[in-house]
Amino acid sequence: MSTHILAIDQGTTSTRAIAFDLEFSPRASSQVELTQYFPQPGWVEHDAEEIWAATLKVCRDVIDAVGGAGAIAAIGITNQRETSVVWDAKSGAPVHRAIVWQDRRTADVCDRLRAAGHEARVQAATGLLLDPYFSGTKLRWILDRLSPSPAQTDATGLRFGTIDCFLLHRLTSRRIHATDATNASRTLLYNLDARGWDEDLLALFGAPRDMLPEIKPCAGLFGATDPALFGRAIPITGMAGDQQAALVGHGCFKPGEAKATYGTGCFLVMNTGAAIAHSKNRLLATVGYQIGDQTAYAIEGSIFSAGATLQWLRDGLKLFVNTADSEAMAASLADNGGVYLVPAFAGLGAPQWEAQARGTIMGLTRDSTQAHIARAGLEAVAYQTRDLLDALRADGAPAPSALLVDGGMTANAWLMQFLADICEVPVERPTFQEVTALGAAKLAALGAGLIRSLDRRASAPAKRWTPQMAADQRAKQVSGWRAAMGGALAVARGAKHA
Numbered sequence: 001m002s003t004h005i006l007a008i009d010q011g012t013t014s015t016r017a018i019a020f021d022l023e024f025s026p027r028a029s030s031q032v033e034l035t036q037y038f039p040q041p042g043w044v045e046h047d048a049e050e051i052w053a054a055t056l057k058v059c060r061d062v063i064d065a066v067g068g069a070g071a072i073a074a075i076g077i078t079n080q081r082e083t084s085v086v087w088d089a090k091s092g093a094p095v096h097r098a099i100v101w102q103d104r105r106t107a108d109v110c111d112r113l114r115a116a117g118h119e120a121r122v123q124a125a126t127g128l129l130l131d132p133y134f135s136g137t138k139l140r141w142i143l144d145r146l147s148p149s150p151a152q153t154d155a156t157g158l159r160f161g162t163i164d165c166f167l168l169h170r171l172t173s174r175r176i177h178a179t180d181a182t183n184a185s186r187t188l189l190y191n192l193d194a195r196g197w198d199e200d201l202l203a204l205f206g207a208p209r210d211m212l213p214e215i216k217p218c219a220g221l222f223g224a225t226d227p228a229l230f231g232r233a234i235p236i237t238g239m240a241g242d243q244q245a246a247l248v249g250h251g252c253f254k255p256g257e258a259k260a261t262y263g264t265g266c267f268l269v270m271n272t273g274a275a276i277a278h279s280k281n282r283l284l285a286t287v288g289y290q291i292g293d294q295t296a297y298a299i300e301g302s303i304f305s306a307g308a309t310l311q312w313l314r315d316g317l318k319l320f321v322n323t324a325d326s327e328a329m330a331a332s333l334a335d336n337g338g339v340y341l342v343p344a345f346a347g348l349g350a351p352q353w354e355a356q357a358r359g360t361i362m363g364l365t366r367d368s369t370q371a372h373i374a375r376a377g378l379e380a381v382a383y384q385t386r387d388l389l390d391a392l393r394a395d396g397a398p399a400p401s402a403l404l405v406d407g408g409m410t411a412n413a414w415l416m417q418f419l420a421d422i423c424e425v426p427v428e429r430p431t432f433q434e435v436t437a438l439g440a441a442k443l444a445a446l447g448a449g450l451i452r453s454l455d456r457r458a459s460a461p462a463k464r465w466t467p468q469m470a471a472d473q474r475a476k477q478v479s480g481w482r483a484a485m486g487g488a489l490a491v492a493r494g495a496k497h498a
Contacts, residue, residue: 002070002071002072002073002074003021003022003066003071003073004019004020004021004022004027004066004071004072004073005019005020005021005022005024005072005073005074005075005076005441005444005445005448005450006018006019006059006062006063006072006074006075006076006234006441006444007019007020007075007076007077007078007437007438007440007441007444008055008058008059008075008076008077008078008167008440009078009079009242009245009434009436009437009440010051010055010077010078010079010080010163010164010167011034011079011080011242011263011264011436012034012036012080012083012100012101012102012263012264012265013033013034013036013263013264013307014031014032014033014034014054015031015032015034015051015054015055015058016029016030016031016032016058016434016437017029017030017031017055017058017059017061017062018062018434018437018441019062019063019065019066019071019072020437020438020441022073022445022450024438024441024442024445026432026434027065027066028061028062028065028066029062029434030057030058030059030061030062030065031058032054032057032058034046034050034051034054035047035050036100037097040105042103042104042105042107042346042347043103043104043105044099044100044102044103044346045097045098045099045100045103046083046097046098046100047097047098048085048087048094048097048098048163048166049093049094051098051163051166051167052166052167052170055167055170056229059229059230060230063230063231068231069230069231069232069234070231070232072230072234073235073445073448073450074234074235074236074237074238074444074445074447074448074450075171075225075234075235075236075237075238075444076236076237076238076239076440076441076442076443076444076445076447077164077167077168077236077238077239077440078164078239078240078241078242078245078436078437078439078440079162079163079164079167079183079241079242080100080101080163080242081101081162081182081183081186081241081242081243082101082133082134082135082138082162082186082187083098083099083100083101083135083162083163084098084099084135084138084139084142084160084161084162085098085160085161085162085163085165085166086139086142086143086146086158086159086160086211087158087159087166087169088157088158088159089157089158089159089174089177090157090174092169092170092174094166095142095146095158096142096145096146098163098166099138099141099142101133102133102264102265102304102308102346103132103138103346104132104346104347104355105132105141106132106137106138106140106141107132107347107355107356109132109137109140109141110130110131110132110137110355111355113130113204114130118130118204121200122188122201122204123278124278125191125192125193125198125200125201126185126188126189126190126191126192126198126201126285127185127192127276127278127284127285127286128186128188128284128285128286129282129284129353130188131347131349131353131355132347132355133302133304133349134186134187134188135162135186135187135188135189136187136188136189136201136205136207137188137205139160139187139205139207139211140205140206140207143206143208146158158211159177159211159213160207160211160212160213161177161179161212161213162179162183162186162187162241164179164180164183164239164241165177165178165179165183165213168222168223168236168239171223171225171226171229171236172223172224172225172226172236173226173228175223176222176223177213177214178213178214178215178216178222178223179213179214179215179216179239180215180216180217180218180222180239180240180241180290181195181215181216181217181218181287181289181290181295182218182240182241182244182286182287182288182289182290183239183240183241184197184213184215184287185286185287186241186286188201188205189201189202189205189207189212190215192276192285192286192287192297193276195215195290195295196215197209197212197215216239217290217291217292217293218238218239218240218244218289218290218291218443218447219237219238219291219292219443219444219446219447220237220292220447221235221236221237221447222236222237222239222447223235223236224236235448236444237443237444237445237446237447237448238440238441238442238443238444238445238446238447238448239440239443240289240439240440240443242261242263242436243261243267243269243300243436244269244286244287244288244289244298244439245435245436245437245438245439245440245443246259246261246267246269246406246435246436246439247259247269247271247288247289247298247439248289248438248439248442248443248454249406249435249436249437249438249439249440249442250404250406250430250435250439251454252269252270252271252404253271253296253454253455254271254273255271255272255273255275256270256271256397256398256400257270257271257400257404258270258271258392258400258403258404259403259404259405259406259435260385260403260404260405260406261405261406261407261435261436262306262307262381262405262406262407262408262409262410263306263307263407263408263409264305264306264307264308265302265303265304265305265306265307265308265349266302266303266306266381266384266385266407266409267300267301267302267303268300268301268303268385268388268389268392269286269288269298269299269300270298270299270300270392270397270400271288271296271297271298272285272288272296272297272298272299272397273296273297274294274295274296274297275297276297277297277298277299277395277397279299279391279395280394280395281351281391281392281394281395282350282351282352282353282391283299283300283301283350283351283388283391283392283395284299284300284301284302284350285297285298285299285300286298286299286300289443289454291446291454299392299395299397300350301349301350301351301387301388301391301392302349302350303349303350303381303384303385303388304343304344304345304346304347304348304349305343305344305345305346305359306343306381306384306407306409307323307407307408307409308343308345308346309341309343309345309377309380309381310323310326310377310378310409311323312343312345312359312377313326313373313374313377317370317373319370319373319374320374323408324411324412326374326375326377326378326412327378327412327413327414327415329370329371329374329375330371330374330375330378330379330414330415330418331414332371333371333372333375336372336375336376336379336477336480337363337365337367337368337372338363338365338480339361339362339363339364339368339372339373339375339376340361340362340363340376340379340380340383340480340481340483340484341359341360341361341362341373341376341377341379341380341484342357342359342360342361342362342380342484342485342487342488343359343377343380344357344358344359344360344488344492345358345359348488348489350387350388350391351387351388351391352485352489354489354492354493356492356493357488357489357491357492358488358491358492359488360484360487360488360491361373361376362483362484362487363480363484378412378414378415378418379418379422379477379481380481381409381415381419382415382418382419382421382422382423383422383477383478383481383485385403385419385422385423386422386423386478386481387485389423389425399425400425401426402425402426402427402428402464403419403420403423403425403426403427403428404428404430405419405427405428405429406429406430406433406434406435406436407433408433410429410433411433413463413465416429416463416465417465417468419465420465420466420467420468421467421468421469421474422469422474422477422478423467424467424474425467426464426465426466426467427464427465428463428464429462429463429464430462431462442454
């Protein structure tokens with residue numbers, strides 16, 4: 001009897017599989033770390049073949065742990081969004097390393113398109129801004145470096161997709177080339193109103209239509225795995241980008257409900273229901289999830305460096321051995337000593353959207369210590385979240401009654417209290433932290449007919465932090481952050497005009 005749902009969670013730093021029972025309790029899991037490649041400053045790549053091998057391993061580990069393929073009723077896939085792959089349709093072999101969402105190599109392309117006046121048109125159609133974060137310019141960059149010439153690529157049997165699409169193609173032995181609406185909505189090629197590929201944008205970005213996948217709702221039959229992979233054909237019935245999957249996992253099904261995921265980056269997503277909320281403050285309109293013909297849209301703010309900042313402090317500056325040590329370092333100080341870290345290691349996301357920005361540390365004195373820099377790295381996550389919430393308020397969005405959080409950084413209790421203090425909102429963390437995988441499992445269960453709707457609420461929060469900081473102290477610290485951000489932006493913009 002098939003009593004489990006397998007969720008594949010392919011992220012920026014690792015590939016994970018979790019088996020859930022039909023009550024959505026986790027029963028087995030496996031995880032493999034992922035190599036990141038940095039061939040030039042601002043460039044970030046993954047080996048798609050390594051991702052595929054890791055996916056097979058973690059799936060087989062979990063399937064074995066729950067009693068074999070017969071125990072798996074359905075598979076759901078969630079993935080790092082915007083990371084782009086081009087591969088050969090027949091062999092499935094990538095023609096280039098995957099270009100990661102953090103990659104900045106197409107910043108000049110985006111600058112030229114913006115200077116030519118295309119951004120307003122792109123934003124109106126897609127809800128997105130012109131930035132190398134998104135997939136469209138990554139596709140063009142790869143095609144421009146292939147042989148035969150780019151003009152011939154629509155007839156060479158190539159396929160383009162994000163990681164979900166690549167994994168689906170491989171899992172189904174190259175029979176299915178499809179993606180879901182959430183991942184499609186992050187490409188710069190998807191029209192939110194029409195809910196499909198936009199022919200004008202395909203022409204603008206030079207994206208051959210024949211390379212693109214079919215777009216499907218997030219819950220439903222995408223295909224079935226090759227029986228040779230796991231011992232029998234298992235239906236794949238759910239798919240969503242990681243941040244949208246987390247929205248589902250948290251149970252944010254009503255307009256105004258919001259979650260923030262603190263992983264490699266931080267992504268604040270608010271459900272806006274049937275309304276496409278075009279932002280005037282440089283946030284993103286996107287698909288939250290699509291079930292059948294019904295689409296729930298969302299508004300999103302993207303922070304490029306959250307957990308990645310701590311990784312740099314650990315591996316680059318070697319301030320601590322374990323990222324968990326940052327909590328005690330921050331707590332050891334009475335205040336931040338006026339030190340601010342702007343973690344623009346891969347440029348800045350929302351609401352600044354400055355691809356040329358680079359990381360800066362400001363306010364250093366002879367009294368500054370390693371602990372001050374570690375604390376500044378943690379504080380930066382909260383300040384950036386505050387920037388996103390301020391932009392949401394300026395767009396007229398309702399203030400969330402609580403900020404639902406997940407991701408590895410939420411284990412840091414000092415940071416969670418500081419987040420509540422700076423953002424002036426209660427912060428709630430669920431007991432089960434792998435909310436992204438949980439969302440993929442829920443979508444797969446719905447797509448397989450195992451549940452009737454997504455209206456199952458998330459469990460009560462395991463931990464809640466409420467604002468404690470005095471208003472004058474908050475205002476002082478936010479003012480210092482804004483000055484530091486202004487300095488980083490001034491340097492970036494000065495460099496562009498030098």
